[in-house]
Amino acid sequence: MYVMMCQQQQAPSSSPAAASSSPRVVPSSAVKASLPKHLQHHQHISRQRSASTGDYIANYITPDSGNSTNSNRMPAEGGTGGTPDPIPPSTPPTTITTTTTMSAKEEALFDPWCDPKNPRVLNFQDVSAAAFKIKSGIMNTPCTRSHLSNLTNMEIFFKKEFNQYTGSFKERGARYTLLMLSEEQQKKGVIAASAGNHALALCYHGQDLGIPVTVVMPLVAPIMKVQACRQYGANIIVKGNDIGECREFALRMAKEQSLLYINGYDHPHILAGQGTMGLEIVEQVPNIDAVVIPVGGGGLVAGVALAVKALYPHVKVIGVESERCASFSAAMKAGRPVYVKAESTLADGLAVPMVGVNAFATARNLVDKVVTVKEEWIAISILRLVETEKAVVEGAGATALAAILAGELQELKGKRVVIPLCGGNIDTTVLGRCLERGLAADGRLVKFTVTVSDRPGGIAELTRLLANLGVSIKDMVHERAWIRSDIFSVEVKVMAETRDFDHWLELKSALEARYQQLRFATPNSIH
Incomplete structure (x- = not known):
């Protein structure tokens, strides 16, 4: 299996001791030999592709030299000339220095793992290492042909991530991040701000690994999810009117109690963990033409695009956002993450007003296209999945399908397309409203x-x-x-x-x- 190549390499670690030495890189011949035969040819091609398709991840190994390379240098945001290399994901945050003096409040709210001045660009080695680390604790979800293929004139395959134990893909990144903690940090614990899937995933795997987890949830968080997190033995603090206030409180608490704050869509290990889905996709569905991915904070699209493009550079990676919070589209236009107003949307899991700096730095040269969809089409997608696939999927998880049903991706007609159904945690009352809204929109x-x-x-x-x-x-x-x-x-x-x-x-x-x-x-x- 493709992840077995990770047995021959040292995975990046969060501990300063582990990060003090450069990660060992597997020779290219060893990597190729460890891949399935149908991937070996594409792994060779991926090292030869041009810079226009993002060769900075393809050239993660210099042939026969064993040296890690990075040909696409991302300038540090706000820098004054020059193009410094992004900080590699294995570098501990304690080594990061900033030239700008921060106020006391800015310093208290600063997350060293997600520094806009030093965005971290992941490479394929990070994703493959994550795949090996989490394989025993994460379900390899099915990726099956959809009944909607005939309706859309495409060969559609659904990657059913809602089958994970807590109901979403977030488990991948959460488990990998927890596994990468130093022994000292595992004893102290971690903290996050979340009202949904990230909280559930972190609490469940924290309990499984014996790592203390604290989650700050807003007052508007669904009672069902708050109770579910508590059942996993986590310390749940309900505080703040929105996720922004929760984040501020969590970051302050992290510094006061020496907890590690884990950003649910931008921590480098979160991105690497989410990318393991891409490795499963290319193994489960041969000869794919495109992967259509919901986009919120950018963690999923960054990780999956990295994995897929490294092995199959010709595969199109398309992101889909709700038109009520098109933060990734805005970032692509501006060339950097920018703030947009997040309006109420059925795809509440995608309502992130600014994409992650690491996610954007990793994904910007890998994503071929980003489209937005109307709320009506998200409701229609939820309805179609219930009726044709017998699958209950939340709004964020159904957004990628919405782009296809809305006719936004006509170029994929006749193509083989994979769509991750990335979450199924939807309140029953909200599900009823979504189905009614879908029926109304459908006439x-x-x-x-x-x-x-x-x-x-x-x-x-x-x-x-x-x-x-x-x-x-x-x-x-x-x-x-x-x-x-x-x-x-x-x-x-x-x-x-x-x-x-x-x-x-x-x-x-x-x-x-x-x-x-x-x-x-x-x-x-x-x-």
Whole structure:
């Protein structure tokens, strides 16, 4: 298996002692021999590809020299000339120095693992090392052909990360980061700020590895997730109105109690852990043409793009964001992570106002395209997955599929495409709303107001018309007092279910032919 090559190399460590010496690099011949036969040719090609496709990760090994190289030098943000090398992920944060004097507050909130002045660019060796370290504690999730392939005219494969024990891909990075702690730090513990999947993953694997975990969760965090984290034996602190306030509190607490703060989407070991999904994808689905990945803070797209492009440089890596928080698109335009306003979205797991500095530095030359999708298409995707795949997936996990259903990726028609369904932790009440929103956007749940005669048989005539058309009435309310028509009329508000959009058009035509006062409420329809 591809991860066996890691047995011959030293994985990067968080401990200063381990990081004081350079990581051992496997000779190129050994790496090639350790890969499956169908990957050996592409591993050779990946070392030859041009800088335009990101050869800084491809040339992680100089042929026959055993020396690590990095041909794409990322300038430090805010620097004054020159192009210094990014700090390698194995360097301990204690060695990082900044030339800018920070205020007391800035210093208290500074995360040395995610320094915008010194972004860390990962290489393929980091991901392969992570794959070996976590393989005994993480599920190799299935990647199966989807029933939606015929509908989309693509050969779609779903990587079902919602099958992980805590329901998301976040377990990969969380476990690897915990495994990379020094013995001293394992005793002291770690801390994070999260309201969702990162918290669950960290708490579960912290309990499994015997490492104390503290999570600061906002007041608006779902009670179900708060209780689940507590059941894993973690110290849960509910404080702050949003995740930003939680982060500030967690960073201060980390410094006061010598805890390691773990950024859920930008810590270098988190990125390396998430990238192991990419290694599984290329092994499970041969001859892929593209991988379409949801993008929030950028950790998943950075790790997967790194793994896939190193082995298959021709494979397209496409990121998808909600239009209500397009932080990665903004970063690509600006050339660096920038702040954007994060609005309320069904894909709440992607609502990160600024992408991670390490994630962006790693992914910027590897991601071929980034698209945004409307909320209606995210709701449609959740609905389609329930109906066709019998899979309950949260909004963030369904966002990549939304781009395909919305027709944003026409160039992938006839191609073999892999989509990670990266999380299934959705509240049951929210799921119900998402399904209703999806039905409405699909033209299968309609709402209209019609004025009918208030004489005996008036409403019965309306219901008979709907029954003859095969329309199912879900709700009906009539109003007599607050209408402007004559006193012998009644206003009826109806919510009904149709088979599809064409059926809705048939209903609309029949009602318009029979009633003069008619209003349809069809907001946010995709048609």
